[in-house]
Each structure stands twice: as structure tokens, then as C-alpha cells.
Amino acid sequence: MGQGLYTKMIQVCSKSLGIPISKIYINETSTNTVSNMSPSAASMSSDIYGMAILNACEILNSRLAAIKKNNTNKSWDEWINIAYLDRINLSAQGFCKIEKLDFDWSTSKGSPFNYFTYxxxxxxxxxxxxxxxxxxxxxxxxxxxxxxxxxxxxxxxxxxxxxxxxxxxxxxxxxxxxxxxxxxxxxxxxxxxxxxxxxxxxxxxxxxxxxxxxxxxxxxxxxxxxxxxxxxxxxxxxxxxxxxxxxxxxxxxxxxxxxxxxxxxxxxxxxxxxxxxxxxxxxxxxxxxxxxxxxxxxxx
CATH class of the missing domain: 3.30.365.10 (Aldehyde oxidase/xanthine dehydrogenase, molybdopterin binding domain)
Structure with a gap:
């Protein structure tokens, strides 16, 4: 939609993995990768997609933690090469569900929003x-x-x-x-x-x-x-x-x-x-x- 979402998501991934944005590529989004994702609407895109990316990056970081610890003087490319040779899964899927949203439209009670933007x-x-x-x-x-x-x-x-x-x-x-x-x-x-x-x-x-x-x-x-x-x-x-x-x-x-x-x-x-x-x-x-x-x- 042109709202800068891809740019922000690349930044989230870059910060979480500790790598430059030049190493990150986002393919065209499609339901053939995640079939039940929420739409890009309601000013929540950065929230739900950012947390999903963060979730996936944390999974990858946990798998690479031992390699990074034992090879502190090596680069990202070298860590990935070691992980590849050790047959470590280098792909991860993240998902985000906004918690504590329990608004009842019939009674107008509960919390329909996660926070407010002022x-x-x-x-x-x-x-x-x-x-x-x-x-x-x-x-x-x-x-x-x-x-x-x-x-x-x-x-x-x-x-x-x-x-x-x-x-x-x-x-x-x-x-x-x-x-x-x-x-x-x-x-x-x-x-x-x-x-x-x-x-x-x-x-x-x-x-x-x-x-x-x-x-x-x-x-x-x-x-x-x-x-x-x-x-x-x-x-x-x-x-x-x-x-x-x-x-x-x-x-x-x-x-x-x-x-x-x-x-x-x-x-x-x-x-x-x-x-x-x-x-x-x-x-x-x-x-x-x-x-x-x-x-x-x-x-x-």
C-alpha cells in the first residue's frame, strides 16, 4: 500500500538479528506463505507483522546462539555457513496474536484496542x-x-x-x-x-x-x-x-x-x-x- 511497512519490517529484522539491511529481502506478500494473517488495516500492520518477524528472528537467534558463543570472532556469513554444515534449520515462521482484546459489541464492554495513539x-x-x-x-x-x-x-x-x-x-x-x-x-x-x-x-x-x-x-x-x-x-x-x-x-x-x-x-x-x-x-x-x-x- 506504500505506507512504508516493508521498510519498517526490514529494520525490525535487522535490529533483532544484528545484521545490515542489505542482507534482508522481503518477497511479495501472499497468502500462500501465511494463510490466516490479518489484513494491512486498522493502523496495526507494524504491530502484528513486526511482532511476527520478531518472533521468527528470536527462533533463529536461539538456534544460532551456541555457534555465536563459540565463534565470537567470526562474521554473520561465517556463522550461517557453520550452521548450514551442522544441518541447523535456518528457516523460521513467526506469528502474532494481539492479546487482551476482549471487547463485547453487544454490551459495549471490554477493551477493543491494545493501546491509544495521541x-x-x-x-x-x-x-x-x-x-x-x-x-x-x-x-x-x-x-x-x-x-x-x-x-x-x-x-x-x-x-x-x-x-x-x-x-x-x-x-x-x-x-x-x-x-x-x-x-x-x-x-x-x-x-x-x-x-x-x-x-x-x-x-x-x-x-x-x-x-x-x-x-x-x-x-x-x-x-x-x-x-x-x-x-x-x-x-x-x-x-x-x-x-x-x-x-x-x-x-x-x-x-x-x-x-x-x-x-x-x-x-x-x-x-x-x-x-x-x-x-x-x-x-x-x-x-x-x-x-x-x-x-x-x-x-x-
Missing amino acids: GCGCSLVEVDVLTGDFKVLKTDIVMDVGKSINPAVDVGQIEGAFVQGMGLFTMEEMVYLNEGRNIQKGTVFTCGPGTYKIPCFGDIPANMRVYLLHNAPNERAVYSSKGIGEPPLFLGASVLFAIKDAIANVRRENGVTLTFRLNSPATSEHIRMLCSDFITNIFIKEKEEGVAEEKWTVVP
């Missing part, structure tokens, strides 16, 4: 009150990833999840059509890149900084690390809340003090209509009088 995000936005468009000027994120196996991979996952969450909360709107000319009721209108918008390069915060929390060990995962794929997604809500704060300031400047609700996704249309001014007031008045639809709504 994070904090703060965003600064600039809103164009005449069009409803916005720009994210700056975002700061702090994530608790335990002891990161690969900080570069984790930072990339955090950045990607944040941008995905920002799109979820501000752009990705599902619109269904009512009955019209040659159109069936319930037809999805936003069914392509022309209408269903996702973040692009220009939407990424101009100044984005990601910090990994130091001294935050996690005893429940491989080498004290934490899963990081999905947890940062909700931090994209910081953009939504910043937009709402900007709208509130505009409304106060226009003498509007009533509370308002900003639904997600906060698209440009929704933002513009909440920035109450004389233009939106015209629309609201005409809508109440029943004449707004003809002027403002495009009917297919």
Missing part, C-alpha cells in the same frame, strides 16, 4: 468572505508514536492522514440529485473528479510542521513503537474549527451574534452563506418569500 493539531486559516474559499497558512502537529521505528515514515504518514482528514472535513461532499429530466431520484451528482473534490497540492498547508513526542515508550508493540496510519486523520478537524472561528469573527463584524452550525464538509458554498452580509441576506429573504429557487438554484 496527537494534537493546531491550524491557522485565511478565509475569503466574498467567495467562501480558504487557505491553510500553517499547521503544527505533535504525535505520540512511542519510540518511532522510522521517523521519516511516521512523519509522512502523519502528514498524509492530516491532509486526508482536512479533505474529509472541508471538501469531500456527497450530493444526491432529486428527480429531474431523465434523472432518477437519488442519483449521485458528485461521482467524479469534476464534482467530488479532494485535496490537491495547493490545499496542503503552506507551513506544516510535525513533531514526534519524545520519551513516550509503548510496551505493547514492537520495539516500543505505535501504529500511526489513521490516528492523525481527525487532526484535520483543526482546519474545520479554525474556519468556524473565522466565520464567527466575520459575523460579529457584521453585527450578527446568533450562534450557528458549520456542518462537515465545510465547502466554499457553506462558508460563504454563513459569512452573513447584505448578499446572503437577500437570498435568505427571497427564500422565505418562496422566490429564491428560481434565481439561485440550478435544476438539472
